[in-house]
Amino acid sequence: MQTVKMVVTGPFNAGKTEFIRSVSEIDVVSTERKISLASEKSVKEATTVAMDFGRITVDEDLVLYLFGTPGQRRFDFMWEILSEGMLGFIVMVDSSRPETFREARSILETFHAYAPTPYVVAANKQDMKEAWDIEDMRHVLRLDSKVKLISCVATERDSVKAILLELLYSILSEMENGEK
Amino acid sequence: MALSGNLRDFTITQLLNLINLANKTGTLIVEGPSETAEVSFRDGKLAYAQIDQEDSSLASVLHKAKKLSSGQYKSIQQGAAHISDKELGLLLINAGYLSQEDILTNLQLHFTDIIQHLFTWVEGFFHFDNDSLPPDDRISVRLDLENLIIEGSRQMREWEQLQDEIPSLDMALKFTDRPGTNLRNVNLSVEEWRVVSYINPRNTIRQIASATKMNDLEIRRIVYGLLQAGLVVTTRLEGVSTSAPTVRVFPTEDKEEQKSLVNRLIDRIRSL
Numbered sequence: 001m002q003t004v005k006m007v008v009t010g011p012f013n014a015g016k017t018e019f020i021r022s023v024s025e026i027d028v029v030s031t032e033r034k035i036s037l038a039s040e041k042s043v044k045e046a047t048t049v050a051m052d053f054g055r056i057t058v059d060e061d062l063v064l065y066l067f068g069t070p071g072q073r074r075f076d077f078m079w080e081i082l083s084e085g086m087l088g089f090i091v092m093v094d095s096s097r098p099e100t101f102r103e104a105r106s107i108l109e110t111f112h113a114y115a116p117t118p119y120v121v122a123a124n125k126q127d128m129k130e131a132w133d134i135e136d137m138r139h140v141l142r143l144d145s146k147v148k149l150i151s152c153v154a155t156e157r158d159s160v161k162a163i164l165l166e167l168l169y170s171i172l173s174e175m176e177n178g179e180k
Numbered sequence: 181m182a183l184s185g186n187l188r189d190f191t192i193t194q195l196l197n198l199i200n201l202a203n204k205t206g207t208l209i210v211e212g213p214s215e216t217a218e219v220s221f222r223d224g225k226l227a228y229a230q231i232d233q234e235d236s237s238l239a240s241v242l243h244k245a246k247k248l249s250s251g252q253y254k255s256i257q258q259g260a261a262h263i264s265d266k267e268l269g270l271l272l273i274n275a276g277y278l279s280q281e282d283i284l285t286n287l288q289l290h291f292t293d294i295i296q297h298l299f300t301w302v303e304g305f306f307h308f309d310n311d312s313l314p315p316d317d318r319i320s321v322r323l324d325l326e327n328l329i330i331e332g333s334r335q336m337r338e339w340e341q342l343q344d345e346i347p348s349l350d351m352a353l354k355f356t357d358r359p360g361t362n363l364r365n366v367n368l369s370v371e372e373w374r375v376v377s378y379i380n381p382r383n384t385i386r387q388i389a390s391a392t393k394m395n396d397l398e399i400r401r402i403v404y405g406l407l408q409a410g411l412v413v414t415t416r417l418e419g420v421s422t423s424a425p426t427v428r429v430f431p432t433e434d435k436e437e438q439k440s441l442v443n444r445l446i447d448r449i450r451s452l
Contacts, residue, residue, distance in 0.1 A: 002431040004441065023452060058448040062441060085429055087442075106344050109414055113348050116416055117429065142407065161449055168446045175439055 005065040006167065007082055008052070009107055010092030011100040015124040015154035016068040017052050019092060022160040024054025024066060079107075083114040088167045092154070093141070095123045095131035101140050108141075118170035122152040122163045184307035192298045193332030195306065200224045200325040207312040212304040214393065217294060220314050226328070227313065227320035229294040236290065238265040238283070238319060245286045247278060264317030288321050295328050299335045300397040335397075342400040345407070349386040349396065351414040353379045353403065375402045381415050 008016045052068030067082050083089070089111050093104040104121075112119065123137050132140075138149050148166050153159045183198075187210070195208060203224035210217045220228040230236040243253040260268065272278045314320060368376060371394070378388040389399035406412045430438045 002441070004430065004445070023449075056448065056452070058444050062444060064445055064448070087429055102344060106347055109351070110347050113351060113416070142410075142413070144413065157452065161452055164449045165446060168442055168449065172439065172442045172446070175435070175442065 002062045003065060004062070004087050005067055005085060006164070007067050007069060007086045007089040007111070008092060009069040009079070009089055009111055010122075010124075011094070011103040011107065013097075014092035014094045014100065014104070015152075016092050019090070019122070019124070019152075019154040019160055019163075020052045020054035020066045020068050022154060022157045023056060023164065025057060026055050079110065080114055083111055086115060086117055088118040088120075088171050090163060090167060091119060091121045092124050092152075093121060093137065094125050095134075095137060096125045096128045098132060098140070101137070105141050118167060118174050120148040120150060120163060120167045120170065122150055122154070124152045124154050126151045127153045185305070187301055187304045187306060190306070191332070191336060192295075192301065193329055193336055195308075196295075196325050196329050196332060199308075200329065204308070204310070205313070206308055206310040207314070208306060208308050210298060210301065210304055210306045212301045213395070217298055218314075219291075219295065219298070220312070220320065221325075222313065222320065222322065224325065226291055226295070226323040226325060228318060229291040230314075231294055231297070234294075236294075238268050238287070241286055241290045242272075242278070242283070245289065247282065247286060265319050266317055269319055283319065284321055287319060288323050291321065291323065292328065296331065296335075299332050300395050302339070302396050339397055339400075342397065342404055345404050346385070346400050346414075349389065349399070350384050350417070352381045352384055352417045353388075353406075353412045354381045354415045355379060356410055356413050371398070372402055372405065375399070375406070376411075379412060381417065384417055385414075 008019050010016055052066075054066040054068075056064045056066070058064060067086075069079055069082055091104060091108045091111070094100055108119070108121065121141065121143060123131075123134055125131055126134075134149060134151055138145075138147075141149070143149055148170065150163055150166055151159075152163055192210070198204075199208070199221050201224070205222050205224075207218055207220045210219070216232045218228075218230050218232075219226070239248065239253055239256045242248045243250070248256070256268065260271075263271070269280075269283050272283070273280055371392070374392045375388055375394075378391055383391075385399060385403055388394075389396065392399070394402070403412070407414070430441065432438060432441070
């Protein structure tokens, strides 16, 4: 059995767990615990402290694993471990919480420093009325025009599929360019 | 017990806070990567400060503050080099050239500048010599530390923010290829130009800091400004082997098999 993995990262409450849950064929294995910080508690009650883990079986010989990183900075010691051997990564950004954009940018740079693999940025929660416009987000996140910044609603499977496909197209494209 | 340690564990702001709360008298000696500072306190108040390579004599301080002309400063150095700061201060006051307040205010500003420079030090060792004070011939001040501590805390917050923005100094920088950006038309400070002159995907930010003799905070500040202005972007270091993944990305080394694997993944995701 061959296995490959992708990492889903992003700030606290960006929607990483929902993203994996939308496409995983197994119940997402996540280690959650009650949030202790009052500022974070106002956003949600429990968060991922170790990792989420989802699986998509491709065929008899190949399985894709999706790993979600803990969103809170104090667990960032896990990031480098999770990034080892990844095919590519997805940075989830909550479009409705601009106060997390700087953190998202920082996470992106950190992961890119760990491994020069392709990545896409998913502008999540685009269905919310507070969501920022994609191009405004690109500007604030300081993303080059070549970086794929894609609208996303992590609770919708088609939306998640679109993000995964864009990342796979990027991986394929980079492999083909590397041969030229 | 001796008050000594590493700035990584105890910041300058925390040290000032401790000295203030404990009403300490003595001299704090901080050995940074390239220079050493000595800061004296009396009863928890700032009395004197000096950085080893910098002239902290009264004549030099007043000259830098433009209270003495270059000609006057030169005459003092040549003709009155043997007199102490206290004697020189008295001479200037008696001659009606400066008031006592002028002298103390300018010394306070000079010492405050040294403390603010110290806030940028994030590496180094410190120790506090109880009851050690500057030589008697030097003029000392009595400056409350509270405002300096507040300023130090503000800089700490800035430092934390800059660390978030630029988490690693091992990244390189490159110029953005935005059409219409002409560096010649951008107003940069001398320090920014020094950094700009080293920008190259083969130089890490840390190497640029070393070449320009800037500490972590100073280089982060400048790089952050250049990033915000859209002049540069961070990039992976070129020309060196990056940390090769110890875990294989693909289960096979064969390029065609790898492509086939990605295509199988694409087909599977489409079919979900």
